[in-house]
Amino acid sequence: MAIKRALISVSDKTGIVEFAQQLAAQGVEIISTGGTHTLLKEQGVPVIGISEVTGFPEIMDGRVKTLHPAVHSGLLAVRDNEEHQAQMKELNLDYIDLVVVNLYPFQQTIEKPGVSYEEAIENIDIGGPTMLRSAAKNHAFVTVVVDAADYSKVIEELQAEGDTTLATRKSLAAKVFRHTAAYDSLIASYLNEQVGETYPERLTLTYEKIQSLRYGENPHQQAAFYRAPLAVQGSLTTAEQLHGKELSYNNINDANAALSIVSEFEGPAVVAVKHMNPCGVGIGESVYEAYKKAYESDPTSIFGGIVAANRPIDSDTAALLHEIFLEIVIAPEFTPEAIDILSQKKNIRLLRTGHVPAPDKRQAGWQLTSVDGGLLVQENDLHSLKEDQLSVATDRQPTEEELAQLAFGWNVVKHVKSNAIVLVKDGMTVGVGAGQMNRVGAARIAIAQAGEKAKGAVLASDAFFPMGDTLELAAAAGITAVIQPGGSIRDEESVKVANEHGIAMVMTGVRHFKH
Structure with missing residues (x-):
């Protein structure tokens, strides 16, 4: 079969005039809509308005123009089905062999500061995705293009053979369904946010590829890097x-x-x-x-x-x-x-x-962790320490300097793999114990790393002490103050050890497990 008739309707008009000129040079009849029709006509490209095809005007500010049997019959008709052929002939309908569509700029719209809900909704495309899906479904006979990067490939094959190959049409159809799925996912995410739906019954996510990577965590693993469409x-x-x-x-x-x-x-x-x-x-x-x-x-x-x-x-x-x-x-x-x-x-x-946003200006978001056959979703840990939420559990109160160092240590320990212990002194970490199977093991590593610097340092723990052994180690190393969540049924044991050694201990009521 050959490409004889194309329908072009694009919001992003990058490269579209040159592409349409090349189609026209190959004898392809071009149908177009709205602003695309105006642009092509101004540039001297022979073009037919959509109303000439449907016999119906574009109405409701362009909301309804391609949602018509004269369009979708031409896209969905199975060309080697005799019944479909007969119906097309009986109704005087023509086939559409090529669809070139990209969608209303919904993402760019919601990225604008202060965009209204009404403007966002107005930029949800309906006719475009419908045409794309119709053409992509019938890719055995119809070529569909959603990405300007594919214009040259289509022209190359059209000039060589008068049509695209089935392999190309399959590839382009797959890209269309990826594109419309991402488009719908972004709309769903926006509307979920508007109505406060945090954890919907179906979670649809979309990410854009930044780059392929040479390999993943190890050379035998393949990998790629993606970003969220509304990246921070x-x-x-x-x-x-x-x-x-x-x-x-x-x-x-x-x-x-x-x-x-x-x-x-x-x-x-x-x-x-x-x-x-x-x-x-x-x-x-x-x-x-x-x-x-x-x-x-x-x-x-x-x-x-x-x-x-x-x-x-x-x-x-x-x-x-x-x-x-x-x-x-x-x-x-x-x-x-x-x-x-x-x-x-x-x-x-x-x-x-x-x-780099200030701590209190960081954007909330989700942390996604894959498990076999599924996905764990949680809020990012953006908790910030507030002094009025702290409680001192020991007889000795921390000094102002110790409080400042404890706050510093707390900001660091939340980012260390659990079980985690961090020692801080003079505005710097002096010991980090990360990812241990027990808390006292993490403390031993941090103290050993600090060496003599442990004397006069403060200690931050990402979770509570299940017993007093970590405090005994801290006291022996010369640590003067501790910050930890508290909440263990044996908190009193740790408090007792701290009091015996004159260690000030502050409890936050918040833990920072990191796996």
Whole structure:
């Protein structure tokens, strides 16, 4: 069969005039609607208005124009079905061999600040998806194009054979159903948000591919990187890579962890991450001071790690970063001098995120975890510590300095794999115990890493102490204050040990398990 008749109706008109001109040059009759019809006519492309086909005017501000048997019969008729052929002839209907449609810009509409509900609803396309689905269903005979990137392939095959191949039509049909599914999913998500439906009976999600990855967590695993259509600004999915080789699966995971941690802090902060756990976190009066503390937290583990800052990287800080091997440096911005210094290393990746939202301005969202045959969904852990929600369980009250260090430790420990213990001193982590099967084991690791720095440090625990053994270890190491959720039936045992050693212990009433 040959492509003799096309219907074109596009919101995004990129490349459409050139495509239509090439179709016309091949003798294809073109039908069009609304603004597309006007544009093609202005550009001298021979075009027929949709009303000439349907015998019915476009009505209701263009809401009803293609929803007509003269259109959908031409799309859905099975060309080798004699009954369908007879009906088409009897009703004087013509086949449509090619459909080129893209949809009302719903996503771009709801991305606009302050968009009204009415405007959003008005940008839900009805006729477009209907034509796409009709054509895609009948792809044995009809070619359907939803993506301008496919125009050249269709023209190439049309010029060579007068039609597209069945393999191409199948591929284009699959893309159509992906496209309409994503479109409907975005509308469903928007309406769910409008009516406060948080966990619907059916969860439909859509993501856009950013890039294919060389491999996943290990070389034998395939992988790709996707982003949500309404991606959060200041996040990894919207970051600009300024230098370095392509990101890997593990790079992306670690970089996301680093950004999540550094966004906990109002003042200048720097985080170093290895295997999704912080190996060093520092805060200070400047990004330079914060980085020095993050580095000194664990000079061994930071090697080959990922560093994230919540302030622009200047030349002085870049000079320090340049001294060691790092996989990635992430920051809201880099000075030109900093880029010159860091880009001397060929492979280091530099990621510019733009503005990093303040802790209380972070966007709520879902954390998705796959399980065999299913998906776990929960809110992101955006809990922020409020001083008036704290309770002191011990005889000794923490000093103001201890409270500040405890708050810092609490912001870090929520991002460490459970069971987690973090030791903090002078605005930097000095010991991190991550991912242990028991809490006292995590404490031993953190204390051993801190060494002499444990004396005078404070300790943060992501969950309660089931018994007093962790407090005994803390006391022996010289730790002066502890922050933990509380809530164990044996809290009094830990309180007793803390009192015996003069340790101040603060309870938050909130835990931060991270698996």
